[in-house]
Amino acid sequence: MRAGLLRKPDVRLVVGAVGISAAGDFILWVPLTLHLQEMTDSGIAVAALFVALWAPVVVLAPVAGLLVDRLETRRVLLVASLAQAAIAGALALALDSEVAILVLAVLLGIGFAIAQPAEFALVPLIGGDEQLSEINGLVETARYVGMTAGPALGGVLAGFGGTEVAMLVNAGTFAAVALAALLLRTRRRPQRRLADAEPERARDGIVYLFRDRTLALAMAVVFVSLLFMTASVTAEVFFLKEDLKVSDAVYGLVFAAWTIGMVAGALAVARRVPVSAYALGVLLATGVQGAGLGLPTAWLVVWFGAAMWFIGGLGHGTKNVLARTLIQQRVPHRLHGRAFAAYNGLRNGAELFALAGGGVLVAAIGGRTTLALAGAVPVAAALVGLGVQWRASAPAADIAQRGH
Numbered sequence: 001m002r003a004g005l006l007r008k009p010d011v012r013l014v015v016g017a018v019g020i021s022a023a024g025d026f027i028l029w030v031p032l033t034l035h036l037q038e039m040t041d042s043g044i045a046v047a048a049l050f051v052a053l054w055a056p057v058v059v060l061a062p063v064a065g066l067l068v069d070r071l072e073t074r075r076v077l078l079v080a081s082l083a084q085a086a087i088a089g090a091l092a093l094a095l096d097s098e099v100a101i102l103v104l105a106v107l108l109g110i111g112f113a114i115a116q117p118a119e120f121a122l123v124p125l126i127g128g129d130e131q132l133s134e135i136n137g138l139v140e141t142a143r144y145v146g147m148t149a150g151p152a153l154g155g156v157l158a159g160f161g162g163t164e165v166a167m168l169v170n171a172g173t174f175a176a177v178a179l180a181a182l183l184l185r186t187r188r189r190p191q192r193r194l195a196d197a198e199p200e201r202a203r204d205g206i207v208y209l210f211r212d213r214t215l216a217l218a219m220a221v222v223f224v225s226l227l228f229m230t231a232s233v234t235a236e237v238f239f240l241k242e243d244l245k246v247s248d249a250v251y252g253l254v255f256a257a258w259t260i261g262m263v264a265g266a267l268a269v270a271r272r273v274p275v276s277a278y279a280l281g282v283l284l285a286t287g288v289q290g291a292g293l294g295l296p297t298a299w300l301v302v303w304f305g306a307a308m309w310f311i312g313g314l315g316h317g318t319k320n321v322l323a324r325t326l327i328q329q330r331v332p333h334r335l336h337g338r339a340f341a342a343y344n345g346l347r348n349g350a351e352l353f354a355l356a357g358g359g360v361l362v363a364a365i366g367g368r369t370t371l372a373l374a375g376a377v378p379v380a381a382a383l384v385g386l387g388v389q390w391r392a393s394a395p396a397a398d399i400a401q402r403g404h
Contacts, residue, residue, distance in 0.1 A: 005127060005131060005134055005135055005138065006138070008126070008127075009183075009185070010126045010184050010185055010186050011126055011127060011135060011138070013180040013183055013184055014119065014122060014123065014126055014139065014180070014184070015135075015138045015139055015142045016142065016180060017119065017176070017177045017180040017181070018119060018139050018142045018143050018146070019142030019143065019145050019146040020146065020173050020176050020177055020180075021115070021119075021146065021173065021174075021177050022142070022143045022144075022145075022146025022147050022150060023145075023146035023147070023149050023150035023153065023173060024146075024150065024170050024173030024174060024177075025146075025147075025150060026146075026147060026150025026151045026153075026154050027150050027153055027154040027157065027166055027169055027170045027173065028088065028091075028108070028154070028166075028167070028170045029049075029050075029053070029154065030150070030151050030154030030155050030158060030166075031154050031155075031157060031158035031163045031166035031167070032049060032091070032101065032105075032163065032166075032167075033046055033049060034155075034158050034163070035095060035158070035163040036049055036098070036101065039098065040098060045098060047356075048102055049101070049102065049105055050352075050355070051352070052102050052103075052105035052106045052109055053105050053106075053108060053109045053112070054109060054348045054351070054352055055106075055109060055352070056106060056109035056110045056112065056113045057109060057112055057113045057116070057344050057345055057348040058345045058348050058349040058352070059345075060110060060113045061113065061205070061206070061341040061342050061344065061345030062202035062203050062205065062206065062338065062341065062342070063202055064110075064113040064114045064117060064337075064341045065117050065202065065205045065337045065338030065339070065340065065341030065342060066200065066201075066202040066204075066337070066338055067114060067337070068114065068117050068118045068121055068336075068337025068338070068340075068341065069121075069190060069200070069334060069335065069336070069337035069338055070190050070200070071190065072187060072188065072189050072190070073118050073121050073122055073187075073188035073337065074118075074122065074181055074184050074186065074187055074188065075181075076114060076115075076118045077115055077118040077119060077122070077177070077178075077181040078178055078181040078182055080111050080114040080115040080118065081111075081115060081174050081175070081177040081178035081181060082174070082175070082178045083107075083111055084108055084111040084112075084115070084174040085171045085172075085174035085175040085178060086171075087104050087107045087108050087111065088108065088167055088168075088170045088171035088174055089167070089168065089171040090104055091104050091105075091167045091170075092163075092164045092165075092167035092168050092171070095163055095164060095167070111174075113341065113344075115177070116340070116341075116344050117336075117337045117338075117339075117340035117341040117344060118337065120139075120324060120328075120336070120340040121188060121336040121337045121340060122184070122186060122188055123135055123136065123139060123324075123328065124328045124333065124336070125186050125187075125188050125333075126184075126186050132325045132328055132329065133270050133271050133273070133278075133321060133322070133325045134271050136266075136270070136321045136324050136325050136328075137266045137267045137270050137271055137321050138266075138267070139324075140262075140266040140317060140320050140321050140324075141263050141266045141267055141317075144259060144262050144263055144266070144317070145263075147259075148259050153169075154166060157169055190334070191333060191334035202338070203338075204335055204338050205331075205335055205337070205338025205339040205340075205341055205342035205343075206338075206342035206345075206346075208331055208332075208335055208338075208339060209327070209331070209339060209342055209343065212330050212331075213392070214279045214326070214330060215279075215326065215327065215330050215331070217279065217283075217385055217388055217389060218279050218282040218283065218323060218326060218385070219323075219343070219346065220381075220385070221282070221283055221286055221381045221382055221384075221385040222282065222286060222319070222323055222346075222347075223346050223347075223350050224377070224378075224381040225286050225289070225290060225377065225378030225381050225382070226347060226350035226351055226354060227350045227353055227354055227377070228354060228373060228374050228377035228378065229289070229290065229293065229354065229374050229375075229377070229378050230350065230351040230354035230355055230358065230374075231354045231355070231357055231358030231361055231370055231373070231374045232293055232358070232370075232371055232374040232375075233354075233355060233358060234355065234358030234359050234361075234362050234367075234370070235358060235361070235362050235367040235368075235370035235371040235374060236255075236367070236371060237251075237367070238362055238366070238367025238368075238370075239296075239297065239367040239368050239370075239371045240254060240305075242367060242368075243297075243300055243367065243368045244296075244300055244302055244305060246302060250302060253306065254302070254305060254306045254309060255309075257306045257307070257309045257310040257313065258292075258309040258310065258312060258313035258316070259313060260310060260313065261292075261309065261310040261311060261312065261313025261314040261315075261316070261317065262313040262314070262316050262317035262320075263313075263317060264313075264314055264317065265285070265313065265314040265315060265316060265317025265318035265319075265321070266317035266318070266320065266321050267317075269314060269317070269318045270317070270318045270321035270322055270325075271321075273318075273322060275329070278322050278325060278326045278329070279326060279389070280386075280389065281318065281319075281322045282319055282322045282323050282326060283382050283385045283386050283389065284315075284382065284386070285315040285316075285318040285319035285322060286315065286319050286378055286381065286382045286385075287315070287378065287379050287382030287383065287386075288311060288312065288314065288315030288318075289312050289313075289315035289316045289319055289378060290312075290315075290374075290375045290376065290377070290378030290379040290381075290382065291308075291311070291312065291315075291375060291379050292308045292309055292310070292311040292312020292313065292314070292315060292375070293308075293309070293312045293371065293374055293375035293378070294371060294372050294373075294374065294375015294376050294379070295308045295375065296308045296309065296371075297368050297369075297371050297372040297375070298372075312375075323343075324340075324343075327339050327340065327343060354374075358370065358374075361373070
């Protein structure tokens with residue numbers, strides 16, 4: 001089935017665009033972070049870079065989503081990507097000014113806020129509603145491959161070609177995404193409400209995500225889990241180096257176990273979940289992700305940690321595919337831009353909070369305890385979500401049984 005999907009030119013284009021975009025993000029972040037650290041020797045400047053890149057995705061989510069829904073989506077992706085290419089190119093000429101770097105980073109963040117919901121709003125039209133989990137699996141896998149290759153390539157470019165070359169290569173990735181958008185045959189034109197309905201609103205995306213009870217439960221569990229799970233980014237290096245005392249080579253292999261699990265979850269597990277169980281799958285996968293992240297802190301054995309992180313990655317990849325597919329299925333097509341902008345805003349907001357809090361927690365309670373907490377809270381959130389879902393489904397099952 002996946003081979004059949006990949007025969008469609010538009011599927012190849014959107015999957016390739018997502019992978020190139022993910023790689024380009026890290027080709028930008030890694031060299032620019034290193035450059036700012038060397039230029040300013042300031043942790044505040046480095047933190048400001050990430051706030052500049054991610055905050056627009058959170059703050060502008062309603063407006064960006066409305067823009068995607070009100071205009072032809074392929075054209076929005078094309079224009080946003082071309083603008084990002086120009087901004088990334090300008091960064092190569094502004095590396096001697098901290099202020100200029102941060103201003104241009106904000107502009108890139110605005111581009112991310114618009115381009116990301118545009119990509120995911122196109123997916124149901126490109127792949128077809130009946131194959132959503134499979135095309136989302138391919139898209140997520142491309143994203144993971146890009147996220148894996150991007151840091152290595154960004155580091156190499158920074159080390160051998162300089163930050164200017166890295167920024168120009170990053171501009172090239174945006175240009176490649178723009179070219180993919182230009183070649184897409186699929187068109188997503190705006191769909192209006194009926195004349196007697198309420199006017200279109202920027203906040204309709206977030207409203208719909210939490211008005212639908214099934215979506216609201218899944219989104220709440222994902223959001224709460226991310227508030228703590230992303231703190232693991234700070235804690236993992238301390239846990240692996242200080243508690244497990246691994247070498248640099250083993251450090252990389254353990255991280256690779258998580259990535260391999262993500263790919264397996266996205267490609268192999270998510271597509272086997274029945275459509276009627278997507279919401280349940282999101283809750284279970286969130287719990288598996290948290291358990292895989294936190295359990296290595298209970299038994300300090302490297303092979304056990306690597307195995308658990310593979311399982312955690314399996315849950316991570318499965319959760320991401322099912323969450324996106326659930327949104328695409330339960331939200332009307334005309335709201336997909338706003339729904340995905342809201343989803344991205346929630347995710348980025350939670351991750352910004354967790355990244356900031358992770359450093360504080362590691363300093364206060366250590367890497368091992370922070371990592372245990374980062375795993376335990378998602379497990380608890382998933383269990384609460386499963387309990388709420390079970391209580392909600394029990395009366396319906398009783399009614400159905402009495403009807404027989």
